[in-house]
Amino acid sequence: MDQSFRTISRSGDVSELYRLIQRDGNILRHFDEVEFIETPLHVAADAGCIGFAMEMMKLKPSFARKLNQQGLSPIHLALEKGHKEMVLRFLEIDKYLVRVRGKNGETPLHYICKVGNHAILLDRFLKACPDCIRDVTTENRSALHIATENNRLDVLQVLIRTLKKNNYYWEELNRMDEHGNTALHIAASNNQTQMLKLLLSCKADKHATNQSGLTALGVAEQHNNRESIRILGGCFIPGVSSIKSEWEKQVVKYVAKASSTIFNDLDNISSDDRNALLVFLGLLLTGTYQATLSPPGGVWQGDNTSSGKTSRTPGASLLDQSDFLLFYIPTYVVFMVTFFLILALLKPFPHGFKKTIQVLLAFFAICFDQSISFIAPTDFALKVMEVFTLLFFVLTLVMFFTDRVSKPSVAILGCWLTPSELFDFVKGIPRDVDTLFLRLAIDGCWLFLFVKDDFWEGTIIVIGYCSYSIMYDVSWEAPHVKLEVAHSLMALGCWFFLYLCRFCFKQCCQRCCT
Known part of the structure; x- marks a missing residue:
């Protein structure tokens, strides 16, 4: 020129x-x-x-x-010089300019992740072209790697928020660079505790190994980053951390293998086939639920009666015990299989939409289970169906470990089948005040162990559980409303107390590490 x-x-x-x-x-x-x-x-x-x-x-x-002789495009130069309006005008004309690769394969998005989200350009880039978050450098480093390497927590938060809306969320969150390092490895290497917590809360794979065969915890131990070791290990006692890590690794390994065997074909079907299957399974799920509400022969419409070995309560099935089980066991199996196939088919959908549908399905499953409980003609039939309820919950936990079910969905189902329900299977345990307090304390502790990572989300779930218990008790024990409400709030009290203990314990651990 x-x-x-x-x-x-x-x-x-x-x-x-x-x-x-x-x-x-x-x-x-x-x-x-x-x-x-x-x-x-x-x-x-x-x-x-x-x-x-x-x-x-x-x-x-x-x-x-x-690109000029330095490997930069015009939008790269405008970014380097801080000409925000120039950059935005470029995007108005061609939004795909955000994906232009310059020197070392870096895009304008990568540059923003390196220097920080000045002038809120990162949000504009991701809004204009969400898929630009998948671009990698010549070292196979994504925007997450670069943001973590440069300690840009604000950038990482925006990137993860965007990733959650896309079906490649888990793939990008655990992407490896040319050395096999994920963003979690980099955060552990640099002792970036806030980033570690953010990535772990988003279920980054802490069992992934780099080319040196090290997990994120191994990298932290190699650099003697004590705070990162504590966060990744989940405990400040090295022996316990290592046992826990190995146990989790084995569980994830076998669950992932089983999930791959069962659901691999579902993940590879086309969008049209997926939509058609969802419609079919939705109709099957609805039909199964309708069959539950209308059993053969109908339900008892009279008052409570008891004659010899036969007792009838309003709403109970008119079928005898064996016919009831022959009808409802296959019905429950069909509902269960259909339910989990729908959850598996939802995997590619945006994270927020998928999470909402899963919560709705969890409530739907609870209604299905409760309707069978109300219709069961005998106590034995009810106990048999409770075994299927337990199996249903265990399978939901398996789906959770394979990233196909959200934690709130499992927690909601768990509110209806917490470990305290095992009391109902044991004969001879009186249902007095002391036992009730123990059951509610167990419920509070169980919910805490499962949803402890997110305080507000867990609090909402526990409040919902307590509200249900209060309404249930008020409807059956109207003369003792005050006492029953106090009992129901035990779970909420346990939740807050245990979370306070957890907070104090973490503060003590941090002081010990420093």
Whole structure:
């Protein structure tokens, strides 16, 4: 580029540009003939001349993707110089410019992840082109790797929030660079505790190993980062941390293997087939539930009766015990299989939408289970169906470990089948006040152990559980409302007490480590 053209580009004189074009109509052609060259658009982007740059973009759109001799495109230069408005105008004309790869394969998104989210450009990039988050450098490093490497917590939070809306969330969260390191490995290496907590709360795979055969915990131990070791190990006692880590690794390994065997074909079907299957399974689930509400022969409509070995309560099935089990066991199996197939088919959907549907399905499953409990004609039939309830919950836990069911969904189901329900299977245990307090304390502790990582989410679940218990007790024990409400709030009290103990314990551990 001759000096006069460079001066015109840097000053942003559009009139002079057209005078040059009038003299030579092919004046811009030779820029296209050179692979790496500084174009007038590069000069204008570097100088911040928006008007001239936009005019050049209309005349020669190809200049926007050309790299200069330093391996930078015009949008890279505008970013480096801090020309926010210039960058936004580039995106208005061509949103895919955010994916232009420069030196070392870095895109404009990678540059923002390196220097920080100044001027809120990161949000605009991700809104314009959400898939740009999947671009990697020549070292196979994603935006998550770069943000973690440069300790940009605010950037990492925005990236993860965007990833959760896409079906490649888990893939990108656990992407490995050329050395096999995930973002979690990098955070552990640099002792970035806040980033570690954020990545772990998003279920980053802490069992993934790099090319050296080290997990994130192994990397932290290699660098003697005591706080990272405590966070990744889940305990400040090294022996316990290592046992717990190995146990979790084995559980995840076998559950993942079983999940792959069962659901691999479902993950690979086309969108049209997936939608058709969801419609079919939805109809099957609805039909199964309707069959539950309308058993053969109907239900007892009279008052409580008892004659010999036969007793009838309003709403109980008229079928005898054996016929009831022959009808409802296959019905429960069909419902259970259909329920889990739907959960498996939901995996590619956006995270927030999928989580909402899973919670709704959890409540639907509870209604199905409760309806069978109300219809059961005998105590033995009820106990048999409770075994299937327990199996249903165990399978939901397995789905949770394979990242196909959200934690709130499992917690909601667990509110209806906590370990305290095992009291009902044991004969001879009186249902007095002391036993009730013990049951509710067990419920509170169990819920704490399962949803302890998210305080507000867990609190909402526990309050919902307590509200259900209060309504249930009020409907059956109206004369003793005050006492029953106090009993029901035991679970909430246990939740807050245990969370306070957990907070104090963590503070003590941090002080010991420092």
